[in-house]
Amino acid sequence: MQQIKLKWSNMEVIKELYSAMVDTYEEGAVFVVTDMEKVIYKKASEKFDIPKLLVGNKTGKLADTVYKRKQILELNLGVHVYGVRVKFVAGPFWSDDETEVLGGWALILPRVHKMVGAFDTFAPIITEMLPEGGFMYLADKEKFVKKQGSSKFDIPMFETGVPLKDSDLATECILSKSKVVREFSKDTYGVITQVSCYPLFDNNKQEVVGAFGLALPRELPLRLKGMADNLGKGLSEVSAAMEEMAAAASEVANNQGNLHQEIGKVSDDAKEINNVLSFIKEIADETKMLGLNAAIEAARAGEAGRGFGVVAEEIRKLSDQSKQTVVQIKELLDRVNNSINKTTALSDATLENTQQVAAATEEVNASLEEMAALSQQLEITANQL
Amino acid sequence: MASDDVQMVVFSLNVEGSTYDYGVPILQVQGIERLPDITKLPQAESFIEGIINLRNEIIPLVDLKKLFALGEIERSDETRIIIFDVDDRKVGVIVDDVQEVIHVGQEQIESNIGINIGVSSRYIKGVAKVEDKLIIIIDLSKIFTSEQKEALETVDK
Numbered sequence: 001m002q003q004i005k006l007k008w009s010n011m012e013v014i015k016e017l018y019s020a021m022v023d024t025y026e027e028g029a030v031f032v033v034t035d036m037e038k039v040i041y042k043k044a045s046e047k048f049d050i051p052k053l054l055v056g057n058k059t060g061k062l063a064d065t066v067y068k069r070k071q072i073l074e075l076n077l078g079v080h081v082y083g084v085r086v087k088f089v090a091g092p093f094w095s096d097d098e099t100e101v102l103g104g105w106a107l108i109l110p111r112v113h114k115m116v117g118a119f120d121t122f123a124p125i126i127t128e129m130l131p132e133g134g135f136m137y138l139a140d141k142e143k144f145v146k147k148q149g150s151s152k153f154d155i156p157m158f159e160t161g162v163p164l165k166d167s168d169l170a171t172e173c174i175l176s177k178s179k180v181v182r183e184f185s186k187d188t189y190g191v192i193t194q195v196s197c198y199p200l201f202d203n204n205k206q207e208v209v210g211a212f213g214l215a216l217p218r219e220l221p222l223r224l225k226g227m228a229d230n231l232g233k234g235l236s237e238v239s240a241a242m243e244e245m246a247a248a249a250s251e252v253a254n255n256q257g258n259l260h261q262e263i264g265k266v267s268d269d270a271k272e273i274n275n276v277l278s279f280i281k282e283i284a285d286e287t288k289m290l291g292l293n294a295a296i297e298a299a300r301a302g303e304a305g306r307g308f309g310v311v312a313e314e315i316r317k318l319s320d321q322s323k324q325t326v327v328q329i330k331e332l333l334d335r336v337n338n339s340i341n342k343t344t345a346l347s348d349a350t351l352e353n354t355q356q357v358a359a360a361t362e363e364v365n366a367s368l369e370e371m372a373a374l375s376q377q378l379e380i381t382a383n384q385l
Numbered sequence: 386m387a388s389d390d391v392q393m394v395v396f397s398l399n400v401e402g403s404t405y406d407y408g409v410p411i412l413q414v415q416g417i418e419r420l421p422d423i424t425k426l427p428q429a430e431s432f433i434e435g436i437i438n439l440r441n442e443i444i445p446l447v448d449l450k451k452l453f454a455l456g457e458i459e460r461s462d463e464t465r466i467i468i469f470d471v472d473d474r475k476v477g478v479i480v481d482d483v484q485e486v487i488h489v490g491q492e493q494i495e496s497n498i499g500i501n502i503g504v505s506s507r508y509i510k511g512v513a514k515v516e517d518k519l520i521i522i523i524d525l526s527k528i529f530t531s532e533q534k535e536a537l538e539t540v541d542k
Contacts, residue, residue: 285462292394292417295486299392299411309392316485 004072008093008102018107019043027110027117033093034059035103036067048110050082059104066090066104076111079141085111085209113200113209116146123148135215138200139170141208153217155189170211173197177208183218192218221385228379235372242368246361249354256351263347267340273333277326284322291316390488393513395520396467396480400455404481408489408513408520415468415475417483420460430536434479437466442475444468445537449478452528469525476537478525487520489513494522 006014011033018031028048033041039057044050062081066073072091079085090106119138123146127134133152138145143163149155164171173180177199184193193215200210294312298305393408394417423435423446434446446466450456458464458479466477496511508527513520529537 281462289417289419289465289483292483292486295392296394296411296414296416299486313486320485 004091005094005098006091006105007096007098009096011093011103014105015041015043018105023047025109027112029110030108032106032108033103034063034106036101040103050084050086050108053082053108062088062090062106063104066092066106067101070101082108087111113202115200115212116210119146119148127153130216132217132220134217137170137213137215138210139164139168139174139213140210141174144170145210153191153215155215169195169197170213173199173211173213174208189215189217192222194218221382224385225379225382228375228382231375232372232379235368235375239365239368239372242361242365246358246365249357249361253351253354253358256347256354259347260344260351263340263344267337267344270333270337270340274330277329277333281323281326284319284326287319287322288316291319390490391494393487393489393520393522394467394483395485395487396465396483398450398453398455399459399481400450406484406518406520407480408487408522409467409469409525410522411486413469413525415470418466418468418477420464420466420479430533432533433536437477439468439475439477444475444477446477446479447529447537449480449528452478467525471526471529471534471537474537478528487515489515489520 015031015033022029022031022043022045025045025048028045030042030044030048030050030053032039032043032053036059038059039053039055042053042055062073062075070092072089075088077086077088081088087109088106089109090104092101093103093105094100095102116138119136123136127136127148127150130150130152133150133154135147135149135153135155135158137147137158137160141164144158144160147155147158147160164174169180169182179196179198181194181196184195186192195213195215197211197213199208200212201207202209291312291314294315295309298309298312301308392411394411394414395406395408397404397406399405418439421437421439423437425435426433429435432447432452434448434451436443436445438444448458450458458481461481463482464479465483466479467483468475468477470476493515494511494513508524510522510524513522
């Protein structure tokens with residue numbers, strides 16, 4: 001380009017050529033022609049325009065520099081010149097004899113960060129790929145310029161074109177020139193959200209030109225953590241309940257033991273009663289024999305023994321009744337013994353059941369310990385997510 | 386109590402699971418005793434169980450069931466001996482139980498059983514119907530044959 005000297009007389013051809021070319025630039029371009037005082041022609045692309053640069057505007061310092069140096073100038077201009085970052089290429093128009101500069105031309109190309117250019121391509125795909133969805137945005141140094149939500153997660157209130165506030169994470173990121181990460185509570189975006197913001201550097205890696213932000217909902221890990229918490233609490237409650245149960249089971253076992261002893265005592269007493277009954281029966285037998293022998297003696301005594309015979313008969317009857325009573329008591333005692341045996345059997349069965357319960361409780365406790373360990377692991381894992 | 390009533394001592398013998406009642410006139414009976422330890426006699430007649438010492442008297446004992454060919458007495462708490470006189474000499478018979486002394490009216494006694502009962506008719510005097518029971522009346526003085534009496538005589542000689 002440095003060697004080319006465009007002629008003022010060829011201007012019409014050049015105007016037409018560049019006018020056709022501005023729309024061929026990917027990010028668009030603006031082409032202007034100036035005479036020595038003002039802008040005399042402007043052609044802006046559909047994609048990019050500099051609205052305040054108008055035909056009739058007085059030329060400024062940039063044009064002066066071109067006229068003075070009389071050569072092609074290539075500059076990267078910051079936002080302060082045209083409100084956007086641009087690449088500025090300008091050169092003089094020469095007289096036909098190439099001795100005099102009669103005007104100038106300038107091609108102004110927007111300087112867009114690669115990230116900005118690619119955003120519309122990658123953001124819709126990446127946000128959908130995230131397990132819980134995500135939200136991405138881009139900011140230049142003044143405002144938010146692009147945003148992309150996903151079907152699972154979006155921040156509808158976020159609008160592009162809104163100027164950055166001091167409190168914005170993007171502002172902090174741009175000022176600190178480093179990555180900033182922050183967690184936001186449910187109150188901010190409806191769910192727990194982690195927002196990371198990365199500074200975007202100029203091509204020369206020195207100047208921060210904007211920021212790229214990524215908001216990730218953190219519901220799942222948090223829910224997982226909550227579940228792990230609840231699981232842990234639940235398990236310790238179950239464990240406490242099991243301990244109570246084990247204590248109750250051992251008390252039941254104790255009580256059963258005592259019951260067993262008491263039943264044993266009753267059984268012993270019943271045996272004692274049986275001995276007493278045998279003794280009573282013996283007395284009744286003896287009495288009966290006495291009665292019989294008395295009756296025999298009375299009969300031998302003849303008429304004189306008749307009264308005594310009646311007494312003897314009464315004695316025998318009484319002894320019979322005594323014996324009958326003994327038989328009844330024995331029957332009752334047999335029933336009592338039966339009941340004792342049944343009770344003992346039941347009590348033995350209960351004791352066995354209690355032991356089974358105790359064994360089962362121990363097994364459950366072992367399982368609970370394993371589960372508690374798992375729930376702790378789960379909690380640690382959830383915290384790491 | 387009518388004057389022609391007979392007083393009887395009722396005892397029982399258990400035969401093959403059933404209990405049969407027998408009665409003996411009270412005046413033939415000297416007394417009822419429990420069965421003490423018996424002293425067996427060598428080479429004695431099989432119906433003689435042995436001898437006992439009852440209040441310093443030596444008394445031979447006879448198993449009534451053996452004598453009646455009804456088996457053998459099984460000793461229990463109820464086993465008793467009935468002491469009576471045979472020719473002025475005390476003898477005891479072992480029975481399964483002695484139950485009571487009853488008064489039996491002559492009208493309750495059936496002397497003719499109506500069948501020939503062979504040898505035993507010597508000492509069975511009849512059958513008394515008391516309530517719904519039948520009591521076989523035994524004459525103790527006739528239960529031994531003269532050979533048996535002789536055998537008993539020799540016991541303490």
